[in-house]
Amino acid sequence: MARNLLQAGHEVTVFNRDREKAKPLAASGARVADSPADAGRDAEVVMTMVANDGALEEVALGKHGFASELKPGGIHVSHSTISTALARKLTAEHGQRKQGYLSVPVFGRPEAAESKNLVVVAAGPIEHLERCRPLFDAIGKATFVMGADPVQANIAKLCGNFMIIGMIESIGEAYATIRKAGIDPELFLETVNSLFMSPFMGSYGKLIAREEFLPARFVLELGLKDVRLLLDAADELASPMPLASLVHDNLLSALAQGQGELDWSSMTQVLARNAGLKTKSS
Amino acid sequence: MARNLLQAGHEVTVFNRDREKAKPLAASGARVADSPADAGRDAEVVMTMVANDGALEEVALGKHGFASELKPGGIHVSHSTISTALARKLTAEHGQRKQGYLSVPVFGRPEAAESKNLVVVAAGPIEHLERCRPLFDAIGKATFVMGADPVQANIAKLCGNFMIIGMIESIGEAYATIRKAGIDPELFLETVNSLFMSPFMGSYGKLIAREEFLPARFVLELGLKDVRLLLDAADELASPMPLASLVHDNLLSALAQGQGELDWSSMTQVLARNAGLKTKSS
Amino acid sequence: MARNLLQAGHEVTVFNRDREKAKPLAASGARVADSPADAGRDAEVVMTMVANDGALEEVALGKHGFASELKPGGIHVSHSTISTALARKLTAEHGQRKQGYLSVPVFGRPEAAESKNLVVVAAGPIEHLERCRPLFDAIGKATFVMGADPVQANIAKLCGNFMIIGMIESIGEAYATIRKAGIDPELFLETVNSLFMSPFMGSYGKLIAREEFLPARFVLELGLKDVRLLLDAADELASPMPLASLVHDNLLSALAQGQGELDWSSMTQVLARNAGLKTKSS
């Protein structure tokens, strides 16, 4: 993402806890900061991409966080998949400092980030979104604006992830039955996908059929975290999501059975074992 | 389907309970039979497409059914979505008469049937499948062979339908949450589908967002019947399918609330109401 | 039950496929019949207690069934847990012969039958119920009349069984969490049951805590059959039962993992394994 920003002609300062990781970007013209605070100084926009709520709170509001250094009118663009609670807190904290806050999670794996093929999901005050649009254009293939409240982008991202794990649950259940009926799962997948015609379903379905869960496209433990965040957000909205509850329980079962580091689609092994099927790992 | 068979140069006899419906085909060169038995006399292959188990048992094995007339070596190609129990019974009954039986359900709506775009799912003894392949080629865009046991095609079809209703459940839950968060469902759909890139999901998702459940693409009552058949088949295979159970309960709830004649994607209104949302019909 | 009928002074004819099993009753004064038909001849009331739908259809309506011999005005009292479909069929078949039909399932284990402690659940035309009341009084501690339609007793019995397996699911989930928290399940049970004060919950809870699933109080395979019958009945009534669906899936999973002959409360082992816990059998 940083490389694509540089390529689009933006002036970029980078910070990574592991300074080594920042080096290649320095070679491409980025300034390397010593701390989040250092990165925020003199910036127009600070874009953050970290693992979870705790990490984001630290880099934004912690001792060496950038919020205290960012000038009034500066904008924090948060790309991480975080809780709605934190999005609200950041909106308030930045607001008190006359700074802007946008939630801008993205869909897409590292390859998509490299090839500028991310799907950008944004929400926040319209004037801030407009100012940042050139940045979104520089990193993704399309930007979708969910609304004026940053939290809306977080919820849309969590619901998008839910659509994926929902598809995985469907595939997993169908495969268990299909396998017990003596049918080849990949053949079934090809059949069904001649209806859906979704390359995304095709590639996931193939990995599940072959039980290829390493290297993980999306680590199960993180996927479970996202489903938790969704259930929390849905709870707050008083919106029951029984399928989300179901996949939560199945991901939890996978975790309890030692699959935390595998791809989250390995949740399908829980379904297979519950049908009395052997799995590669069991 | 009959028209496409005629167009491919096959000799076709048709039977419909409503003789009027058969007339246009007569104009295209089909012979119109007086009864299923009449249709089966002298036939090489009898293709059936009826509403449910009861109807199929009637036309095949009933008083005026064709099984008693079909010559040894003749093949019954059953296109209906039926129970595995009936598929097994037909296999046995035709076998006793030295006739063949193939389960050959199809995916696709009437438009797909007209435009020769059906997806054909077939199973049964290989030699019978080979003899019938020109017929499958005449009605569909692709044929997928699930195995040598006719029941396998029935199960694959039921699992395919399950993948669809599973997607509908996912969409319905996501929309409920999305709507309560003040986000436009169609905008969310467009965002997510830039990931899935499934035209099928796109068109269903749009109808659900707009609550357009009439005319029904697939009548809820029939959809519920198929989920029942799937749960029966999965039970027989000792394969638990919790998502299938969930959609069964939700479809049942939709039925109890008077939605039996709407499209089965109107099941999403149950989810909306359970989230306290107003729906068009409520 | 037969012994208690004899003790109450009723004239009893018995039939069992295994004639040996009928012998001790002969010693107590019962006549031993050669066939169901023989047992039905000259009877006022025929009481049946068999394993499933198939067996009941056989003894009532089969070649040597008693329906053809029972005189007009005779009553068939069916104690088995059967489908609502069969109850309806028997109502119709006996009605055509001017015979009566009552569904009278019972709650209670063999010990309860011996000690006259069964709970009798009855439904059917009031005049027939009144005529049979002395029989119910002879076999149980209490009789509950559900209504004038025999099917109502079948549904009540199935819903009663559902209350039991629902309790087992609750115990199983609580135990999994309790055990992972390092708490003794029996201690937890004692605590909770000081609230419920249910001896029934106490005895089941103890067996589950100790994983004592043999000898089976109620064989899992039969329990699963009953849940299936309930789901069918509820489907027919358009009444979604998500917890019944859940236990169906869990019982199915237990079956797939070889627990069909254990007590149905061994379903809790599925829950334990899904939480990553070791079970005695795994």
Next chain:
Amino acid sequence: MARNLLQAGHEVTVFNRDREKAKPLAASGARVADSPADAGRDAEVVMTMVANDGALEEVALGKHGFASELKPGGIHVSHSTISTALARKLTAEHGQRKQGYLSVPVFGRPEAAESKNLVVVAAGPIEHLERCRPLFDAIGKATFVMGADPVQANIAKLCGNFMIIGMIESIGEAYATIRKAGIDPELFLETVNSLFMSPFMGSYGKLIAREEFLPARFVLELGLKDVRLLLDAADELASPMPLASLVHDNLLSALAQGQGELDWSSMTQVLARNAGLKTKSS
């Protein structure tokens, strides 16, 4: 509870945000404190009973909290149903001050508290438990010790509540089906409870049959909070609880439909409406 402590001869200081509520106790010999801190000064043991995590954190660790005043060796006995996270935090905070912390939630309604019939569930270091036992004996009919880690009592209490709402779900589903079959729910309840013989089930079942949800025995909103706490605790332990997820979704649906202030057993109305039944409130 305070009255029973006084009656048992203990010296009692009380604090309530609403000073009026403390007055009757003053008449019985209790000292009325001006703040939690005031109440904690010179105390051997501080017993807290508040609505939720926030309130407990405030009275213990807030500006006027008692933790800063309680002497080393003093013990905080927490009776509230709180999160495991807060129990852990309090264990640590009190530990740093050389104070003890015990989680001691209770089962029972206000009447049970008055009549000394509470069920006391306790966990924490054995020496602290022993010192406090006379207090537990003064307020309840029985004390159950879950283990040496305070969190164990919180989890046992949450699992106990889960057993109750699990029973409510069972009753609600059975009643929906029973009612659609034309059977009187109270008659069904009486039948089934002649098996369970649980007065607790009897009284709840009666209220549900009559749809008497006011005055609330346990307010739905608080019940939902407890299920949330349970799901969080179970998640932390990697113990999937599908029935807990199901009741969470149903309680949430009840909340979304305006039932937050009713008894939590009004969740059964969601089930009734999903079966197409009319409810008193709808």
